[in-house]
Structure formats: C-alpha cells, structure tokens
Amino acid sequence: MDIILEGIRQAFILLVTFDPEVLGITWFSLKVSGTATFISLFIGMSVGTVVALTQFPGRNFVVSLINTGMALPPVVVGLFVTIFLWRNGPLGFLEILYTPAAMILAQAIIATPIVMGISLAAMQQLPKKLRLQILALGATRVQMVLILIREARLPLLAAVMAGFGGVISEVGASIMVGGNIKGYTRVLTTATVMETSRGNFDIAIALSIILLLFAYLINLVLTTVQQRERPR
C-alpha cells in the first residue's frame, strides 16, 4: 500500500512543481498526437463525408472496411510502418524510422479510420430530407456539403476527439517506430512503460495521471455531444 501512496505523493510533487522532464514529455506527446490527428482529420472527414453522401456499388464493403480499420491494433500498424521504413524497406530512403515523423505517420494511420468511421456515422445520422431541404433553399453542391458539415459539427468534433484519444493512449506503434529515445521520441505512454519496468513508480504514476486527465477531457466532450439533440 505504501508503494502506491508514496508513488502518488511523488507524482503530485512532480506535477505541481512542473517537473521539466514530465512537462517536456507531455508537450511532445501533444505535438505528435495532435499533428497525427490533424492529418487524419482531413483524410478521415473528407472520405467519411463522401461515403456518407454517395451511393456506389460496393459501398457496404467499403463501410465495413472502414469500421474494421477503427479497431486496427496499434502494434500491427507499428509492425508495417517499421517494415516500410526499414533501411532496405520500400520507404527506407526517407530515413525517418525512430524519428517523430515516423510516430506521426503511424499514429495518423491509426487515427484516420477512427475519424472516418465516426464522421461517416455522423453525416448519415442527419435526416435524409435535410439534403433536399438544403437543395430546395438554392444551395450548390459545395454549399450543401458545408451546411451538412456544420449541422453535424458536434458529432464530427466527437470523431476528432475519439481519434486523438486513440493515438495519445496507444503505446505499441510509438515504441516500435519511435524507439522511446529520451528527449526525442519519448511520449507519455512509452515513458510510462519504461519507468514502470525500472520501478520508478512516481514518474509512471505522474504520467498516468496526465493520461487519465486527457481521457477524462475527451470523454467529457463526447458525453456532451451524445446528450445533445437535433432540432425537429
């Protein structure tokens, strides 16, 4: 029991004194996961919107692929990104393995299907007749899509939060393609794994508290969105 209480006490001190190492890792995690989410936002939201609003042969198959992608195991992504970026791999010439760029790439691959799947559902949830109403108001195709995105803005925000939540908490891909290099590719999750294995529970708990805080904030937004209603 002591070990836990002492760990929490130490963690608390690290947090309130703004320990430079903890702060640096947190900031770097936000940068990597934020950039990855931002990239996934463009690809995920645009593909999700197009699939939601169009009909084409094989659409159900595409939707099932996207939904499968939402459950893509990070270690599998890590494995394939590592193979591709390996010195004699297809993208080895980029020489970005064990750099933040590789981590962003891997995390973007994890986040994109999540953002895509939730965006797709968000756009499909809008009443079908709303599209007719928007066209009847004289909108062009582009205006219609923009209005629909605005109507689905909160579920779309949920998509972004879910994507971010997925990547900030994953560890497998980050450790495989980033290498957990101190001050260079070390993020909250990889640092927690390492400190725990070393028995440095105070830092591990401090990092975990920060992760939990992010998880809570993300879910707060998701809950708010879920509880909202659309006008009739």
Add this chain to the structure above:
Amino acid sequence: MRAILEAKDLKVIRGGSLLVDVPGLEIFEGETLSLIGPNGAGKTTILQALSYLMKPSAGKILFRGQAVGAEQRILEYRRRLAMVFQEPLLFDTTVFGNVVSGLKIRGTGGQEARRIVEAQLEHFGIAHLSDRSAKTLSGGEAQRASLARAFAISPEILFLDEPFAALDPPTREAIVTDLEKVLAETKTTTIMATHDRNEALRLSDRIAVMEGGRIAQIDRPAVVMNRPVDEFVASFVGTETILEGEVRDVNETALMVRVNESEIEVVGKGKPGERVVLCIRPENVTLSIPDGNVKTSARNVFRGRIGRIVPLGLFHRVEISCGFPLVAYVTTHALEDLALKEGIDVTASVKATAIHVIRKSIP
C-alpha cells in the same frame, strides 16, 4: 391566365415502377393548386420532380416558358422557388439563423437580409422567438419558422409537401389562417400536396386528385367535390354513397336510373340502357320520420331502415338501407329532434339536382 410552370409528358420511374405519369399540367401565376390523394398516389414525387429535386425520367418542365435543365439552369430555377416539408427540417442554429439561411445561400446579407427576415418572422408570429435555438421550438413554432424561411427568399413558386400533417388541430388551424393571409397578400403561386381535403378546399383555387401517379381530375374545388369524374375521385372527395345503375328513361331534364329495385331521378345526361354511377354526398340527404304525408320538393323519396349511427363530432353518420345503401350526415341536434335510432324506419329524400351522374364509358 399565363402558365408559370408547365409539365409535359412528365414521367418518374424508380426501381422499375412508374411513380408519376402526367401528360400535361399547367400551373398558373398566382394560383394555389392542391394535390390530393391517398398515400402512394405520387403527390410527393410529382412535387419533387416539378421542383427538380428529383430528376424526371422523361418529359419536360417549363418555367415561364423555358425548359428547366436546358434554357433554364437547374440551380437558377431552384433559387426561384421554395419548399416546405412535413418536417420543419430546421438547422441547428437560432430561429433567425434558420430564416436567413436561404438569403445567405444567395449571398444576401447584412441589413437587407435582417429587414427581410424580421418581416417574415412578424408575418408568421414568431418575432419574439428570433434568438431562440431551433431545438427548443414546439412543432407549431418550428413549422412557422420553416414557412418564414421559405417566404424569406420571395419564391416565385412555393411547394408545400403535407406541411400541416404533423400538427395538432388547433395549431394547424392557426398556421393555416396565417398562411392564407400571407398567400392572399403575396399572391405567391403555390403547389401543395395534402391528404386532407378540407385543407385543400380552404386554400386552393384548383384541386388535382391523384391516384397511382396520375392526375384523375383537376378543376375548381366545387367541381371536383360535386362533379367527380370517376368513382375513385368521388370516394376520395367524401361522396359516401356511390351507386351503380342503368338508365331506364330519359326526358328533357332528367334521367330515371334503376338501382337494384329502386328508381332514382337525377339531373344529367345519358342514354337509355347506359350504365351509370350515381354519387350522393351525405350532406345532401335529408331524413324525416314517415307520417304518411311527406312534404318535400325532393323528387326522390325513399323509405328505409337505419342500420348504424356513427358519431362524427358535430355530425352523425347515419347508414340507411332502402333497397340500396345510403349514407346521410345529420347534425346532433336533428338526430335528437327526430329521435333517430338504429333499427327504426325513416324517409330519406334527395333532390334530383344533388345527385351527380358519372357515365361509364367502359361497361
């Protein structure tokens, strides 16, 4: 009168079935035309085809003489009309934001847009709700906002697809009254789909009765109600008694028609031996208690027995069997006055002029 909108050989085919088949339809500037018919008659489909929200499978739509999709670009055409659906379909913003949306789409903003929106909010009695979120509105308020949004763009044609079907009667009454006022003021050409014939009668200059994607009859309300072209239209416009018979005798003004064992005198055209259908509206049947000396100017007096009495609010629907089934509407007051009950004998009289004759071209 000039046609603002014309449909020629309009056909809509979806999934192999013919949903709309209208060889010709003209809508005149400033008129209100109602499309009535049962569910699945094609009312919504024809509205969507006429507004080009759905591409017709065949045929042409002419807006002010110009073919939509050819001389008239579809987007420009749509920007000159408005549509209100059964659901208000409001956007997730304020009432003001909703009503201004059509103007914004057209690039109209600022003071001019504000002035237009405020006038429309006033027209539909929702000025006080301007800053409210659309989510917090009641069904009636939301439909008012939807109508205001449609009128804000000063449409040249207004399409209404069952706009009041989801509202309770007092709310519906209040909104219909306001819409009536706005239509009288703006003289906006309006095409409304409804399955409520009373709503159609109240708002329309003309009524089109639809069945199976076709327009069975299109005419002034009085004509459609009193002189339906066929049995379907007759039953849909509330003719309760529809009888098949054969013309026995023809004189200068009237026909004698044999229905089962009875002879009915009607005013109309026909030839001896011809099969005809007689339509008798229930309001035109008068009931009395038989006392030997019937004093009525009606030429058709039938003795019969009351089968069933169904209360309909202000009226009672009385089913009489007098050699053929006949339905009469009697006010609650008259029902009590005559002490009408199920199973008693009554005399029913109908004027020869109150019976509409449909000649059956195909026997």
